[in-house]
Amino acid sequence: MGNPHIVNPELADRLAHLTSWHSDWSGLRVAVYGAGVTGFAVADTLVELGADVFVIASQVSDEHRQLLDIIGARLLEPGQISMVPEELERFDPELAIVSPGFRPDHPLVLWTERSGTAIWGDIELAWRLRDKVGRPAEWICITGTNGKTTTTQLTASMILGSGLRVAPAGNIGVPVLDAVRDPQGWDVLVIELSSFQLHWINRNPGGMLYPHSSVCLNIADDHYDWHGSASAYRAAKAKVYENTRVACVYNKADPVTRGMVENADVVDGARAIGFDLGAPGPSDFGIVDGILCDRAFLEDRQHSALELTTLAELQTVGLGAPHSVANVLAAAALARSIGVEPAVIHEALRSFRIDQHRTEHVATIAEVLFVNDSKATNPHAANASLTSFDSVVWIVGGLLKGVDVDDLVARHAPRLSAAVIIGVDRDALRSAFERHAPTLPLFEVDEADTSQVMPAAVRLAAGVARPGDVVLLAPAGAAMDQFINYADRGRRFADAVRELSEGGDDEHPTSPPLPPQP
Template sequence: MTALEDRLAALTSWHADWSGLRVAVYGLGVTGFSVADTLAELGAQVLVVASKADDERRMLLEVIGADLLEQSDLSSPPERLSEFDPELVIASPGFHWDHPLLLWAEERGTAVWGDIELAWRLRDKVARPDGVSGPAEWICVTGTNGKTTTVQLTATMILAGGSRVAPCGNIGVPVLDAIRDPQGFDVLVVELSSYQLHWVNRNAGGELSPFSAACLNIADDHLDWHGSLEAYIAAKAKVYQNTRVACVYNKADENTLRMVEEAEVVEGARAIGFGLGVPGPSDFGIVDGILCDRAFLEDRAHSAIELTTLDELLEAGLAAPHVVANILAASALARSWGVEPQVIRDVLTAFRLDAHRIELVRVAAGVNWVDDSKATNPHAADASLRAYPSVVWLVGGLLKGVDVDALVGRHIGRLRGAVLIGVDREALLAAFRRHAPDLPVLEVDADETEQVMPTAVRLAGGLAREGDTVLLAPAAASMDQFADYAERGRRFQAAVNEYLGGEADDEPASHPDPQQG
């Protein structure tokens, strides 16, 4: 190893000598800024490379003492970057692995880390509040869908159990911000995207070893970033590497089981399955409408611990099948930490989903209007569609190269009609023509921006009948017509309320049944 390689391998603590290290940080979003801010605090020389930066970020970089290289065309390394001669590159998740600046770093032999590896190396900055020696533990969660809900639930359960905990990562709060919190945490529940996982466990000294880990599911998504489904799965599988206590997997998804079987874990780590069927020993599942833990009890071969019931989840608006699966996964992670079953039950009584996740907006004339704008890929939309028996489906956006034919074919029997939004609609139109040529399929002009949702809601309202659900579950990303999925959801909700006016009904027209589909 070279002297630089030795130095980088030894940088495994906040208290190591980071001073003077020349680091190029690619990207200036939330993650990129957290990286720059952290490294500047450590005394490194920081050059942030970004295609654009707003005035606030420019000012903040000046305040923390980091330099900015802002250039719209980053198809080749700018001269200033070459002159800076970085000893380390840290890539924000938005930079594709084959971005020209990352290929340049690889060609010149410069180490590339992600923000997660940096945070893992620096996790000992603040001591644990509970007095246990060592840094905060990490519970890591990934999957194509359900990550954020599962992370929020797990963190809420652990907090209610008496530990100081932070949900962080891809959920919106950078892990680097969490590890620098002056009050410290006992445990971090870290949501990890496939982009972030791509960069972990590649460099000596930076290998993650989480307390527990979960991959909730795998479906086609982000293939434009990873290049293939195999590469996407390989990135997701890294979540289990070096896990020490519990590897939580989805019994209905063979990919997640295979990941656990193939993972190199610490001796003593257990495989814990979750699913909507009857659980076996070491599983979480459902028996006669009761959610059960058959993993974290002594006599798991012959008994189970009751966590909650489907009826109670129905009252809390948490009974859609994919939400129940997330609850079981979160319960498994929380139980691995030692949270008592009664605490989990109490949390589920009070917990509510975030906005734009199967959110019931209005009920009028016997029709449910449901916002699941967070369903940004076919797998998430499939879960939403399964929750309702008769649907007018608002679908479309940026499909990111995934196939929608199977999704359409699987749900034709429950569709009253469809309203297409967004730019990627040819594949959807072809699928509807193939599977249901007589189904009413209406289109909103792809060039629409301000009026896309009012128009879509009006068209959907014309198709819906009493007992139907008008469901925004686009199966696609939102950036063709909206800033993000949240703006898409807000505009849908505003359009629904404007369209309906008047008073809403008291009760939904029909409830999702978690035992269906």
Template sequence: MERAGERWVQPRKERTARLLELMDDPQKTYRVVHLTGTNGKTTTTQLTATMLVAGGLRAAPCGNIGVPVLDAVRDPGGFDVLVVELSSHQLWYLGLSDPAGQPVPWAATCLNLADDHLVWHGSAEAYREAKALVYRNTRVACVYNRADEATQRMVEDADVIEGARAIGFGLGIPGPSDLGVVEGILADRAFLDDRRNSALELTTVADLAAHGLNAPHIVQNILAAAALSRSLGTEPAAIKTALDGFRLDAHRIEVIARAGGVTWVDDSKATNPHAAQSSLQAFPGAIWIVGGDLKGVDLSDLVAGAGATARAAVVIGVDRDHVLEAFARHAPAVQVLEVVPGDTEEVMTRVVELAAGIAQEGDTVLLAPAAASFDQFASYADRGHRFAEAVREWIDQGRSSDQGSTDDAGGTTPDAGA
């Protein structure tokens, strides 16, 4: 079977069984948690592993981040739990496995689903089918997003081990078997005996705000991680301890500076419309930096919805026509500024000049491109780094009409509001 220029040789059942035997069948030796989703995978994988460790388990984040899975399996100290981040591409290949080689996770989640990687998968339906494989053979907890019907349908359709439970998470009041938010308290109504009449407090939105973790989509990630961790017996107190010490990676709604009354936010990791929508909802009325390699995705719905709330847009990318047309058609009231491509070294300098020229006291300038970076930058991290450097250079050169000081990235993010 060939796909996208790749050659795939399907392993024979006998070879797969022999490999598992040689590795002492890691699925029986370790409890495994599988995570996927269009956005939030890495943060939720890190959160889950951190919570499990705080609860006394030896856990390793694996897959696309952290320890390679084979290294974790061969670690002489051993692990209690492997927390594995899986992309849609990896899940697609796993879908070709014979039953003997199929993973059997303890718990699994698809955090959310939105169009992405359509060129590789060929269609949105094929992408959804690949993501849905994350729940196959789940033993204990199928964790889904109550605000995303596609993930609930995945759980309903999944071929799981008898006895596996569906566990929902969301920003609203949780029902039995859910985790949610009640009057600013993150609550668990899934993993306790009397879940119909009571709940367990995990933390509060106010406590999360003190650590820059209270943006709505981050709170959703925390609830998903808590559900996965609670399925493995992690106590609420350990979850709170883990959150008190947790910090987001760079380029994820990172407040990089405040100067002249203007806040500059780097969310370069927002590489698709779904992620950018979350950022725009966290910072309504922002001056939005958008554009790049769109990967075949249409931005019209994003621009017409959350994008229309932006005070202005600064459009970047080699091919900007689609983005410019989307604003002209769906959000004509939004002021649009265009950065004509030049040397990579100059792009973010020009972006900051344009944004600073229209920013007023109280404004937020938000880099949430809704696109990949490879048309102009080496990676989303390179794009974010260049943005941060350009902001700091602008501040150092005194271009702000009201000189201020640069704060660190631990600033307050908007409240989850539930």
């Protein structure tokens, strides 16, 4: 599974043997593509190891620009990168580390492959360096179209309760490289992996990951603009199971994840552990009479089960929605795979609180509940969010990433009181509403000033909402068209709701809904 583009056998041999923090990295010419959180962590790590580091990025924050200068990494900011800079060609890198934002068809990536330079991602680099502080931590790897962050946090909280030193890392916001460099070290790293990061793993000799346990929570349409096709996206996600040593956790309600496990090349002895909202079979996690049960990690799997918690208890901590219960089951399976006792899992769930921007209840105004699920960045996540409520004024829209929203609108049209469309990809949404909900009150926010997008959307939604409705921000699209990221979008929604609750704007909508289509 090595990189077929490496043409220098001597260099290939050196790279294959760079499998430890204590290997000789000195003088290695490394190009780092991207200078965001991940790119900076890569550059900082490699400089510490003695490599010659050249960072290329179209955009760099002032903070990272200053820090790269301080640590001694070279930086090139060519703006929009449409061709290979001469400076990079002169640098002649021996290795390139690609940040997750760089697509496989990016000009720099294509040039790197043609030139015979090895390409790694930050996850492979972190795996090779995981022995910096004593015994390497066990890795638990989590991916899926939705629920990754919550499941990562749930798993980490359960493991923490058992007394092990554990850190959530990866796509959750903390680079894995920062975690492996922590001077105190960790017993376990619970790593959220995006499809972008998974695309680059297990390609090179010496850099193959061997996680303790792994899960793909679910699969739905997403990121086809990056991967190019549904099959490429699913192939990237399936890589999470490769070389798993103990437990491959999969979603019994999603046959795609079952197929991934069945086709995965795992270490002998690794078990397949299923979860869903039904009664569990042997080696499964599921629900019996409102009780979440483990029938996988006990001796008498055929005739007994271990109780973990109840649906009623999950409801009290905001984890009662079906998709949240599924995340709890997956997290519990991962925690049990590493030896966490059921009583510890039960206690961890009692004190767990879901993050902001994930079905966060912001306020109730005039008997209308305002809910922030800005993290619903694709139709699959928006579907789970909409399913949680009976009567919804839906704020929807953003960057749809080439994904079809027609089925989503059709499925939930009966529960909608009205809809407010935001974002740049409005045509597909408008057309879907015309087909499946032609009489639904439909509004559009067409604000040139992006700071006014969310206040306008909240005013429109509040003006049409009736007592008992839920005004739900579940965009089904990415946020970068009008906001910094999904968190920025969610904060602006919450701020607009609070301004409304404080009487900052009592207006009804000043723009009429789009007329019903004939």
